[in-house]
Amino acid sequence: MKIVIIGSGLAGLSAGYRLCKSDEVIIFEKDPDIGGMSASYSIENEGKKYFIEKYYHHIFRSDSELLALIKELGLEKQMLWLKGKNAYFVDGKNYPMNTPVEILHFSPLSILDLAKLGMLVLRIKLIKDTAPYDRIKAKEWILDTAGKSVYENFFAPLMKSKFGDNAENVSAAWVIGRVKIRSDRGAEGEKLGYMRGGFNSLIEALAGEITANGGEIRTDREVTEIVIKDSAVQGVKVNGGFIPCDAVISTAEPAVLDAITGGKLGDLHETLKSIRYQGTACALIGLDRSLMEDGNYWLNIKADVPFGAVIEHTNFLPFDDYGENLVYVTSYFQDRKSPLWTQKDTDVIDSYLKGLEKMFPKLSRKDVRWTRLYRRMDTAPVYEQGYLEKVLPFAAGPSGLYLAGMFSSSNYPERSMNGSVKAGFQSVELLRKEKEKTGYDEK
Numbered sequence: 001m002k003i004v005i006i007g008s009g010l011a012g013l014s015a016g017y018r019l020c021k022s023d024e025v026i027i028f029e030k031d032p033d034i035g036g037m038s039a040s041y042s043i044e045n046e047g048k049k050y051f052i053e054k055y056y057h058h059i060f061r062s063d064s065e066l067l068a069l070i071k072e073l074g075l076e077k078q079m080l081w082l083k084g085k086n087a088y089f090v091d092g093k094n095y096p097m098n099t100p101v102e103i104l105h106f107s108p109l110s111i112l113d114l115a116k117l118g119m120l121v122l123r124i125k126l127i128k129d130t131a132p133y134d135r136i137k138a139k140e141w142i143l144d145t146a147g148k149s150v151y152e153n154f155f156a157p158l159m160k161s162k163f164g165d166n167a168e169n170v171s172a173a174w175v176i177g178r179v180k181i182r183s184d185r186g187a188e189g190e191k192l193g194y195m196r197g198g199f200n201s202l203i204e205a206l207a208g209e210i211t212a213n214g215g216e217i218r219t220d221r222e223v224t225e226i227v228i229k230d231s232a233v234q235g236v237k238v239n240g241g242f243i244p245c246d247a248v249i250s251t252a253e254p255a256v257l258d259a260i261t262g263g264k265l266g267d268l269h270e271t272l273k274s275i276r277y278q279g280t281a282c283a284l285i286g287l288d289r290s291l292m293e294d295g296n297y298w299l300n301i302k303a304d305v306p307f308g309a310v311i312e313h314t315n316f317l318p319f320d321d322y323g324e325n326l327v328y329v330t331s332y333f334q335d336r337k338s339p340l341w342t343q344k345d346t347d348v349i350d351s352y353l354k355g356l357e358k359m360f361p362k363l364s365r366k367d368v369r370w371t372r373l374y375r376r377m378d379t380a381p382v383y384e385q386g387y388l389e390k391v392l393p394f395a396a397g398p399s400g401l402y403l404a405g406m407f408s409s410s411n412y413p414e415r416s417m418n419g420s421v422k423a424g425f426q427s428v429e430l431l432r433k434e435k436e437k438t439g440y441d442e443k
């Protein structure tokens with residue numbers, strides 16, 4: 001069978017990898033590089049080249065499909081499990097947040113509020129199924145269960161930095177999912193996973209397997225139409241040309257899928273229109289000195305600055321792997337009207353540096369070696385109240401059209417690399433099952 005995959009992120013590459021030995025695979029990617037959200041920069045520092053993700057990434061021990069894939073590709077030896085120190089910057093002060101004892105010293109909350117926060121975390125750990133919480137707003141649920149101060153001083157700034165103006169609409173299911181994954185730290189603190197050399201190794205290994213088995217990956221190629229006739233996929237239009245195929249796996253965001261199917265996916269059309277995605281403006285800064293001298297990897301922020309988190313990669317990975325200090329400064333934004341989307345790159349970077357100077361008075365612009373800014377509008381679904389009903393099926397309706405990506409059930413209630421790998425594999429399983437029914441021609 002000839003199968004077209006739209007998008008070379010982890011969902012598309014994982015699907016292509018599973019199919020490339022049995023089928024003819026062509027992946028179309030609209031960007032110049034492969035990898036989607038988990039794509040990397042290649043940086044040269046004093047004659048040494050290294051890869052670093054455009055958006056900060058780490059993984060968890062529970063990311064079983066991703067870890068199994070890394071092992072299957074022979075990349076297991078690159079996996080590192082390291083402690084990344086976390087803190088919460090509130091009104092000019094850093095509060096370490098690594099262990100239960102440290103969290104108990106978070107003084108913006110009273111002892112009573114800390115007890116309420118502790119009870120809420122315990123309650124969340126006992127929740128097995130988050131689905132019933134999808135219809136409840138996180139704000140209302142936290143106010144009801146832990147009170148105003150816990151909401152306003154702890155959760156609200158975190159939710160605001162993640163979802164901006166949409167924070168108040170986010171579902172309790174999302175908060176429960178996040179707390180569950182981040183609260184298994186034990187007395188010593190949690191260990192996070194990273195691939196030495198970057199997740200670029202995984203992207204390259206998948207792409208290498210696909211091409212070694214005869215598959216093609218074509219970058220700078222935007223699919224502008226999925227051609228459907230008599231309720232069956234006929235092919236795709238790319239750069240004005242028609243590419244016939246037997247099946248399409250689309251990993252493009254819902255609004256794009258709606259556009260390239262001409263709004264003709266029946267019942268799915270309204271759902272595709274209603275799923276909101278948000279953007280991320282993430283700067284990566286090469287510095288001559290460490291920014292967070294207390295060794296913090298991840299700093300959440302409640303302060304008057306235009307970003308929600310600072311992530312010092314070289315306080316997590318060994319400095320010697322890079323030979324310079326690497327810091328991400330990042331903010332989510334909700335729509336194309338946001339200054340984080342409309343401003344020039346240099347203005348966004350300047351506003352971020354001004355914010356950093358305010359928070360870290362020792363920082364001087366002379367310390368800045370270089371900056372990069374990566375901005376996209378399609379970086380995550382907004383997990384608002386009622387989102388569960390919008391999770392897209394792996395089969396889209398017309399025969400031969402399959403969907404896998406951040407909008408799939410494996411990425412609910414939070415998207416991840418693991419969720420997209422799993423979605424890619426699940427779409428292939430379904431494709432094979434359906435094609436077996438009608439007689440399946442391998443290549």
Ligand SMILES: Cc1cc2nc3c(=O)[nH]c(=O)nc-3n(C[C@H](O)[C@H](O)[C@H](O)COP(=O)(O)OP(=O)(O)OC[C@H]3O[C@@H](n4cnc5c(N)ncnc54)[C@H](O)[C@@H]3O)c2cc1C
Pocket residue numbers: 006007008009010011012028029030031035036037038055056057058059221222223224251252253256260280282378379380404405406415416417418420
């Ligand atoms: C800031 C940020 C931080 C993150 N941190 C983590 C983390 O720490 N750990 C973790 O596990 N996950 C993290 N993630 C999430 C993770 O990166 C994503 O869930 C995953 O990479 C998504 O893969 P995907 O293939 O589903 O989608 P994408 O990576 O979005 O791939 C879709 C691809 O389709 C292409 N495309 C779209 N339309 C077309 C078209 N018409 N024609 C051709 N190509 C098209 C796009 O350009 C894109 O490359 C993070 C994401 C962001 C944005």
